[in-house]
Amino acid sequence: MLHDVIPQEAAAPDAPAKPRGRAIVVTSGKGGVGKTTTTANVGAALAAAGASVVLVDADVGLRNLDIVMGLEARVRHHVLDVLENKATLDEALVTDKRVPQLKLLAAAQTREKDDVDTAAFRALIDSLRSRFDYVLIDCPAGIEMGFANAIVGADEAIVVCTPEVSAVRDADRVVGLLGDTRKVHLIVNRLRPELVRKGKMLSVEDVNAILRLPLLGIIADAPDVIVSTNKGEPVALDAASPVGSAYRAIAERISGARTDAPAIPRERSFFDKLFGSR
Amino acid sequence: MSSVRGRGRNLEIAVDRALAAAAEELHEHFADRPDFYRGSRAVANLGALEPSADELAAFRDALAGHGVALDGVRGGETVAPVAAELQLAYLGTTDGDVAVLPRHRPAREVRLSDQARSLVADFAGAREDMVRRRRDGGGVHAGGAAVAMAGVAIPPPARMVPVGLSTLYHRGTLRGGQAMHNLGNLVVIGDVNPGAELVASGDIVVFGALRGVAHAGAQGDRNARVIALELEPTQLRIATVIATSSERGKQRGPEHASIVGDRIVVVPFADADLRKESV
Amino acid sequence: MAARRIVVTSGKGGVGKTTTTANVGAALAQRGHRVVLVDADIGLRNLDLVLGVEKRIVFDLVEVVEGRCQLRQALIKDKRIENLAILPAAQTRDKTAVSELQFADVVTQLGELCDYVLIDCPAGIEHGFRNAIAGATEAVVVTTPEVSAIRDADRVIGKLRERGLSLRVIVNRIRPEMVRSGDMLSVDDVTDILSAELLGIVPDDAEIIDTTNRGEPVVLNVESRLAAIYTKIARRLEGEVVPFTALNPPGFFERIFGKAG
Numbered sequence: 001m002l003h004d005v006i007p008q009e010a011a012a013p014d015a016p017a018k019p020r021g022r023a024i025v026v027t028s029g030k031g032g033v034g035k036t037t038t039t040a041n042v043g044a045a046l047a048a049a050g051a052s053v054v055l056v057d058a059d060v061g062l063r064n065l066d067i068v069m070g071l072e073a074r075v076r077h078h079v080l081d082v083l084e085n086k087a088t089l090d091e092a093l094v095t096d097k098r099v100p101q102l103k104l105l106a107a108a109q110t111r112e113k114d115d116v117d118t119a120a121f122r123a124l125i126d127s128l129r130s131r132f133d134y135v136l137i138d139c140p141a142g143i144e145m146g147f148a149n150a151i152v153g154a155d156e157a158i159v160v161c162t163p164e165v166s167a168v169r170d171a172d173r174v175v176g177l178l179g180d181t182r183k184v185h186l187i188v189n190r191l192r193p194e195l196v197r198k199g200k201m202l203s204v205e206d207v208n209a210i211l212r213l214p215l216l217g218i219i220a221d222a223p224d225v226i227v228s229t230n231k232g233e234p235v236a237l238d239a240a241s242p243v244g245s246a247y248r249a250i251a252e253r254i255s256g257a258r259t260d261a262p263a264i265p266r267e268r269s270f271f272d273k274l275f276g277s278r
Numbered sequence: 279m280s281s282v283r284g285r286g287r288n289l290e291i292a293v294d295r296a297l298a299a300a301a302e303e304l305h306e307h308f309a310d311r312p313d314f315y316r317g318s319r320a321v322a323n324l325g326a327l328e329p330s331a332d333e334l335a336a337f338r339d340a341l342a343g344h345g346v347a348l349d350g351v352r353g354g355e356t357v358a359p360v361a362a363e364l365q366l367a368y369l370g371t372t373d374g375d376v377a378v379l380p381r382h383r384p385a386r387e388v389r390l391s392d393q394a395r396s397l398v399a400d401f402a403g404a405r406e407d408m409v410r411r412r413r414d415g416g417g418v419h420a421g422g423a424a425v426a427m428a429g430v431a432i433p434p435p436a437r438m439v440p441v442g443l444s445t446l447y448h449r450g451t452l453r454g455g456q457a458m459h460n461l462g463n464l465v466v467i468g469d470v471n472p473g474a475e476l477v478a479s480g481d482i483v484v485f486g487a488l489r490g491v492a493h494a495g496a497q498g499d500r501n502a503r504v505i506a507l508e509l510e511p512t513q514l515r516i517a518t519v520i521a522t523s524s525e526r527g528k529q530r531g532p533e534h535a536s537i538v539g540d541r542i543v544v545v546p547f548a549d550a551d552l553r554k555e556s557v
Numbered sequence: 558m559a560a561r562r563i564v565v566t567s568g569k570g571g572v573g574k575t576t577t578t579a580n581v582g583a584a585l586a587q588r589g590h591r592v593v594l595v596d597a598d599i600g601l602r603n604l605d606l607v608l609g610v611e612k613r614i615v616f617d618l619v620e621v622v623e624g625r626c627q628l629r630q631a632l633i634k635d636k637r638i639e640n641l642a643i644l645p646a647a648q649t650r651d652k653t654a655v656s657e658l659q660f661a662d663v664v665t666q667l668g669e670l671c672d673y674v675l676i677d678c679p680a681g682i683e684h685g686f687r688n689a690i691a692g693a694t695e696a697v698v699v700t701t702p703e704v705s706a707i708r709d710a711d712r713v714i715g716k717l718r719e720r721g722l723s724l725r726v727i728v729n730r731i732r733p734e735m736v737r738s739g740d741m742l743s744v745d746d747v748t749d750i751l752s753a754e755l756l757g758i759v760p761d762d763a764e765i766i767d768t769t770n771r772g773e774p775v776v777l778n779v780e781s782r783l784a785a786i787y788t789k790i791a792r793r794l795e796g797e798v799v800p801f802t803a804l805n806p807p808g809f810f811e812r813i814f815g816k817a818g
Contacts, residue, residue, distance in 0.1 A: 029601060031570005031680035036705070061682055062568055062712060064705040109712070113683055141570035141680040143600055144652055165770050166575070166603040169454055172471050173601060173648075176453025192763075200767040210471055210489075212451065223732075227740045230704050455600060457649040472611075473648045512612050522612035 021052075021129040024136050024254070025154035027178075029170030031141030033162045034189040034219075037229055039138040040068045041236035041244070042158075045251035047102035048237060051133040054093065054103045056125070058150035059140040060116060063107035069096065070232020071104055078108040083120045089127070098237055103132075113146035125153030134254075143177060156183045158216060162190045163202035168210050175211060186213035187250065190221040193267040204264060217250035219243055220265035282307065289320040289346065297333045301340040308344040316345030321369060324353035331363045338364065445480070452476070452490065461497075472512050481505070491515070500537045503552075509533040509544060516542055560593075560668040563675050563794075564693035566717070568709030570680030572701045573729040576765060578677040579607045580783075581697070583774040584791035586641035591671035593632065594643045595664065597689035598679035599654055602646035608635065609772020610643060619647035622659045628666055637777060642671075652684045657691035664692025673794075682716060690717065696724040697756060702731055702742040707750055714751060725756035727790065732761045744801075757790035758801055759783065 026039045039055055047053040056079065057065035066072040074094045077087035082105070089105075096102040105128075108115075128135045137154055140146035151157065157178050161171040171186075178184055188204050195201035204218055222243045228235045235244040236251070246265070252258040281292045282304070293300045308315050320341060329337070338348040350367030351357055358368040445463040454473025458464055463480035474490035476482050479497040481504070488506035493515035495502030500517040513522045514535055521535075521542040534550035535542055565578045578594055586592040596604035599619060605611040616631035621644070628644075635641040644667065647654065667674045676693055679685035690696070696717045700710040710726070717724050728744050735741035748755050762783055768775045776784040789799045 030603075032572055033570075062709045064569075064708065067704050067708065113681075142683065142685065144681065144683040144685060146681065146683060164766060165606055169473055169603065169606065170601050172454040172473060176456050176474075180450075195763060195766065200763070200770075202770065212469075223735065223740070226703060226735070230740070230742075455649050475649050513614070520615065 021132045022134055022156060023125050023129050023154040024134065024156040024158055025058075025139050025151050026136060026158045026160060027139035027147065027151065027174055028141065028160045028167070029143065029172075029174040030162075030167045033160050033167050034225075035141075035160050036064045036068050036138050037225060038158070038160050038187060038189065038247075039136050040065060041234045041247040042251055042254065043134070043136045044069075044096070044099060044102060044234040045236040045248045046134050046136075046255065047096070047099045049248075049251060049255065049257070050101070051255065052101045052131075053134045053136065054105060054128050054132045056105045056128070056135060056137045057107035058121075058137050058146065060107045060111055060113045060146065061109065062140065063109050065138045066094075066104060066106045067232060068229045069104055069234065071096065071106075072232075075104075075106040078106045079121075079124070080108040080111055080115060083117060083124060089124075113140070113144070113149065116145075116149050118149050118152055121149050122153040143173060147174075147177075151178065151182075154182070156185075158185050158187055159211070159213060160187050160189050161207055161211065163188060163192075163196070163204070163207055165202070168202070168207055172210055175213065184213055185216040186211055187216050188218045191218055191265060192221050193265060197267070215262050216253050217246055217262045218264055219246045289315070289318050290323060291320050291341075292323045292325070293327060294325055297327070297329050297337040301337050305340065305344070308346070318345070319347050319349050321349060321367075322351045324351055324357055326354060328354065328356045329360065331360050334360055334366070335364055338366070446478075451486065454490070478502070502536075503550075504535040505532070505547065505550075507532050509535060514542055559665075560591075560671050560674050561695060562664055562668055562693045563673065563695045563697055564597075564678050564690050564722070565675060565697045565699060566678035566686065566689065566713055567680070567699045567706070568682060568711075568713035569700070569706040572699050572706050573727075573759070573765075574680075574699050575603050575607050575677050576769060577697070577699050577727060577729065577759075578604060578675050579774050580776050580787040581790050581794070582673070582675045583635075583638055583641060583776045584784075584787040585673050585675075585794065586635075586638045587776060587788070588791055588795070589640070590673050591640045592642070592673045592675065593667050593671045594641070595667065595674060595676045595692075596644065596646040597660065597676050597685060599646045599685065600648065600651040601679065602648050604643060604677045605633075605645045606772060607769050608643055608774065610635070610645070611772070614645045617645045617647040618660075618663065619650050619654045621663055622655050628663065629670075638774075640671075652679070652688065655688055657688050660688040661691040682713060686713075686716075690720060690722065693722060696722045697727060698724055698751075698753065699727045699729050700747060700751070701729050702736070702744070702747055704742075707742070707747060711751055714753060724753060726751055726753045727757040727759060728755070729759045730761040731758055755801070756793055757786065759786055 026035050028035050043053045043055045055065055057063050060080065066075050071094050077092035079092070081087040082089055082092045092105055094104045094106065096104065125135055125137070137150050139150040159171050159175060161167050175184060186208065188207055191204065192201055196203045208215065220243065224241055225235060225243055235241045236247040238244045249258065249262065282289055291304065322337070341348050348366060350369045351361050352369045352371060354371065361368040445465055446458065446460040447465045448458060449467040451468035452458065452466060452470045452474040454471050457475040457477070458466070459477040461479050463482070464476050464478040465483045466476065467485045469486040470476060470484050470488045470490045470492070472489045476490065477493045477496050479495065479499065481502050482492045482494045484506040487508035488511050490511065491513045492504050492511055494504045495517040498517050502516050504514055504516065511522070513520060516535065516537050519537055519540065519542050530546070532547035533544050534547045535544045565574050567574050582592045582594045594604060595618070596602050605614055610633045613633050616626040618631065620626050621628050621631050631644055632642045633645065635643070664674055664676065676689050678689035698710050698714055700706045714724060726748060728747050731744065732741055736743045744755065744758050764775060764781060764783060775781050776787050778784055792799050
């Protein structure tokens with residue numbers, strides 16, 4: 001009879017289906033504004049708060065997410081190996097040393113972005129969504145094939161922008177290319193409040209007068225970020241870091257745990273500068 | 279060459295070729311500024327021509343098509359019975375040579391409001407500008423003065439959307455790198471960001487902030503306008519005149535840009551001359 | 558008589574390629590050479606912004622390639638520095654609008670008009686990068702002293718060497734105090750890893766942000782220490798041997814009273 005051949009999964013029709021994870025691409029247009037650092041830190045913060053997170057490095061040929069996470073020594077296989085069936089997903093996924101719910105799928109270093117099959121990449125993202133609460137995709141700079149592949153399969157986007165005219169212009173181009181069907185949010189990175197006050201840097205308002213996006217977070221420029229990326233230790237995991245706490249707040253806004261608007265970071269005080277506190 | 283001369287509110291049309299050819303030539307002239315002549319009354323000076331009744335009737339109808347009513351004719355005696363047949367007044371022979379006026383209307387004094395800004399041609403004079411700056415000891419930043427570039431020919435853009443002479447309406451903000459081209463007018467409800475481009479053969483209206491590049495009258499219509507709630511374009515072009523300004527950030531309200539003389543002039547929308555032609 | 562054709566590239570985005578192209582080009586022009594800067598970043602053009610000419614763009618690189626205007630019509634002369642001109646990229650197109658051959662052809666034509674052609678390369682190693690290097694015979698690789706930037710620069714250097722381009726490295730945004738405290742790689746570390754010749758060392762300085770936003774190359778300010786550094790880079794490009802300045806970390810008082818960048 002029929003019930004003998006019904007497979008295990010379908011045997012419990014009353015069980016609620018696991019909700020699909022969210023696929024969010026972190027992009028910017030302009031290079032060097034902090035996409036990779038943001039992907040690593042937002043992912044780490046989400047995972048530290050209990051979610052299962054996978055970070056996907058879509059920057060084929062110029063991979064950096066593994067370095068920022070401090071996991072480069074553990075990468076055995078990368079995205080293209082999985083897409084070309086030379087390795088399974090489980091063989092390629094690298095578990096973070098500090099937060100076990102956080103995993104990384106590295107990019108290939110010695111290949112080209114043209115090598116990625118868009119449809120296969122999209123299918124990969126879809127299957128990751130069935131396994132993880134969050135799939136964060138680190139997008140390459142620019143708007144070429146690498147960008148086009150990275151955004152496919154993501155129905156949400158985080159645009160990272162620094163308060164500089166070229167970054168705003170490039171971010172605007174990207175927002176136009178992301179289209180109307182995706183939910184797009186903004187993170188303003190590397191703000192220097194004292195320069196804004198002196199009129200030597202754009203303000204968050206100036207940036208969003210053009211971009212007009214809902215704001216997820218505002219992150220001040222801070223030297224500890226460079227140190228942490230060089231060491232491979234995301235600041236989001238450092239309880240004492242103000243930048244870390246900004247990333248943790250962003251993670252909470254993404255998950256819905258908080259709904260407040262982000263505050264403009266205060267200027268570093270005289271004492272902060274004198275005694276080198278962060 | 280035929281000519282049209284104003285006499286008070288009436289026109290005197292001097293004709294020096296066969297009426298059919300003259301009608302065609304005049305058709306072009308009238309089509310250039312249709313509303314100006316509409317409702318006028320005219321007298322045709324036929325010179326030595328001896329048209330038939332049919333030819334004269336066709337000429338009269340052609341003028342009527344442009345809203346110009348032919349009341350009478352001047353010419354040789356043979357014209358008199360032809361005119362009578364069509365119930366047109368015969369006004370006798372020509373009274374000397376008819377002066378040929380330049381094709382445009384007599385120059386109209388343009389009064390700009392106090393807030394009107396004039397964008398001065400500078401593009402070709404970059405070198406002179408630099409020399410002058412050095413001589414006057416000016417600063418290195420070209421701030422303050424507005425800059426416009428006159429007379430640079432712009433080829434029509436590569437992709438014109440052939441939707442007929444209509445108005446293309448778009449609701450939503452245009453982002454950098456996006457472009458809208460139309461044969462006809464363009465209306466955008468939203469902002470046009472820096473890096474975005476609007477090109478229209480007709481007028482451009484932006485119900486939002488225009489910060490990108492807008493090219494109205496792209497196929498040569500110097501009467502085209504650009505109107506925006508906030509007019510802060512990277513560059514403004516109407517027909518073959520280009521202008522830009524370096525004023526930023528001031529709240530000036532809705533504004534209207536058009537060609538006056540050989541420059542693009544921007545005035546507050548409340549002061550704008552919206553008639554069909556003001557060039 | 559044909560010009561030297563130098564591409565300014567990096568691999569990693571945001572390390573200062575465009576700022577470097579603008580300032581080194583301006584410095585060369587100030588020293589009397591005829592310089593044309595080319596923006597190869599079609600669709601994400603920024604060189605025009607950095608030079609403050611964005612409002613004067615009538616024609617661009619793509620229109621030249623498509624024959625809709627003459628090359629000379631597309632060149633925008635800088636109003637402050639004689640002998641400096643820029644060929645802007647298109648904004649409403651993408652990098653596939655131009656092929657490597659077409660780009661190389663434009664650069665060759667430019668080479669007949671000036672002494673130096675500097676090509677501002679887009680980030681990455683995709684089509685835009687391949688176009689940008691197609692026209693060049695030399696390269697300047699810009700990197701910051703950060704692991705990810707160096708890794709990307711290394712990848713790019715590999716590709717440049719494959720093509721037979723001679724190359725030198727500029728280390729940008731160095732913070733001497735962080736090098737001293739061991740929180741940042743030193744210039745020697747960088748050149749050792751990349752095994753490449755050094756062309757310049759540029760310190761991190763907030764002055765760049767402000768001048769970029771205002772569209773003014775920093776070399777216009779004769780008192781700026783960055784201007785002096787870019788001038789030295791220009792001299793080294795000309796072939797002169799110029800010693801590198803030791804960059805001291807800002808002193809205690811400078812830090813308190815906010816003098817150094």
